[in-house]
Amino acid sequence: MSLAPASKGFSVLRHRNFSFYLSARILGTLAVQMQSVAIGWQVYALTHNLFDLGLIGLAQFAPFLLLILLAGHVADRYNRRNIIALCLAAQLLCGLMLLSFTLSGLSVVWPVFAVLVVFGSARAFMMPATQAVLVNMVPTADFSQAVALSSSSFHIAVIVGPTLGGLLYLAGPKAVYLIASALLVVAVILMCLTRAAPQATSREPATWHSVLEGLRFVVSRPIVLGAISLDLFAVLFGGATALLPALAHDVLHTGPGGLGLLRTAPGVGAALCSVALAFFPITRRVGLWMFGGVAVFGAGTVVLGATASVAVALAALFLMGAGDMISVYVRHLLVQYETPDAIRGRVSAVNSVFIGASNELGEFESGVTAGWFGLVRAVLFGGAATLAVTGAWSLLFPVLSRMDRFPHAEKEEAVR
Numbered sequence: 001m002s003l004a005p006a007s008k009g010f011s012v013l014r015h016r017n018f019s020f021y022l023s024a025r026i027l028g029t030l031a032v033q034m035q036s037v038a039i040g041w042q043v044y045a046l047t048h049n050l051f052d053l054g055l056i057g058l059a060q061f062a063p064f065l066l067l068i069l070l071a072g073h074v075a076d077r078y079n080r081r082n083i084i085a086l087c088l089a090a091q092l093l094c095g096l097m098l099l100s101f102t103l104s105g106l107s108v109v110w111p112v113f114a115v116l117v118v119f120g121s122a123r124a125f126m127m128p129a130t131q132a133v134l135v136n137m138v139p140t141a142d143f144s145q146a147v148a149l150s151s152s153s154f155h156i157a158v159i160v161g162p163t164l165g166g167l168l169y170l171a172g173p174k175a176v177y178l179i180a181s182a183l184l185v186v187a188v189i190l191m192c193l194t195r196a197a198p199q200a201t202s203r204e205p206a207t208w209h210s211v212l213e214g215l216r217f218v219v220s221r222p223i224v225l226g227a228i229s230l231d232l233f234a235v236l237f238g239g240a241t242a243l244l245p246a247l248a249h250d251v252l253h254t255g256p257g258g259l260g261l262l263r264t265a266p267g268v269g270a271a272l273c274s275v276a277l278a279f280f281p282i283t284r285r286v287g288l289w290m291f292g293g294v295a296v297f298g299a300g301t302v303v304l305g306a307t308a309s310v311a312v313a314l315a316a317l318f319l320m321g322a323g324d325m326i327s328v329y330v331r332h333l334l335v336q337y338e339t340p341d342a343i344r345g346r347v348s349a350v351n352s353v354f355i356g357a358s359n360e361l362g363e364f365e366s367g368v369t370a371g372w373f374g375l376v377r378a379v380l381f382g383g384a385a386t387l388a389v390t391g392a393w394s395l396l397f398p399v400l401s402r403m404d405r406f407p408h409a410e411k412e413e414a415v416r
Helices: 009-014 016-047 050-077 080-103 110-137 140-169 173-193 213-220 222-236 240-251 256-279 286-306 310-338 341-373 375-396 407-415
Strands: none
Touching: 009 016, 009 140, 016 050, 016 080, 016 110, 016 140, 016 173, 016 240, 016 256, 050 080, 050 110, 050 240, 050 341, 080 110, 080 173, 110 140, 110 310, 140 173, 140 256, 140 310, 213 222, 213 341, 222 286, 222 310, 222 341, 222 375, 240 256, 240 286, 240 375, 256 310, 286 310, 286 375, 310 341, 341 375
């Protein structure tokens, strides 16, 4: 395996700003993951409509798509720490609204979709700032470890959040929304306690030319374009996690607790993989690692659609999370290393569009295909399409699939 020696590990936590940011990220993501389990189960219990599960993703993605490029410009013009704190506060408001609706006796699902529109708007501004701020919080030498540990924190929350959400749901959705809101309060406080990280800010007015600067940069870099578009078109068809409430209920015959475990399994795979990457970062054959990770994700999706066993489904979801983590790790390093700091927010916004499309739009696609073809066939189709896209992209972007080292490492070696 072409991995660097384990030399730093968790030493990056000595940076105060990074530690506070990491804690806020864990708590905020934990709260959102808990809420997602409650929302999915609550909506499906009210309507028993697969299409409504897809609408959960669409309600978040539509405002995200409309606002994300402007959000990237905002992340380059204003302090990214403040943007993240404000977005966490908006997510807190969404949690309190969901709690209020539930306490008042929710009987229709449109108020939930309305809250998700607000959540999607906050997420649009939060993602570019979150992706771009990390490189300003640690020295360059510690950046790869910071990326891995930041990803670990996200997936630790993904592990604990759904399981805790499923268990709390046994006491009703109100319990989930209450605890999630409390966690978001702490996350907002922690983010406010971080010091504003130095960053190269842009003072360009918000014109179409400046807003689209990130898109022009991505299109002009085949390596970056190939990396983030692979995620878009591969994971777009692999959004089977949106159908987990229906799979748990109708195919695997388990309840909210079982759903929580199923939602947790990808996070377990991703977290273990990201911790390994913190100690043994990938430095050679980076293109092969990225394409291999996406292929494992697609294969896991096929297995998930083909089984009626909870144990096999958990194993498939575990592999999906591990494969996705490898792809995310390589892509994030490629994008951040290749991007000047003054436009990092706008490039991160473009990257966020691809990530958002592959997640929320992928969830909508899964809901639509499940309504058309049936639940199991939709999952199998998604996995097969992911594998097909992986093969096609390896041919369309040979410079990426054959890449050995990260570009910045090649430049440093050439200087020496």
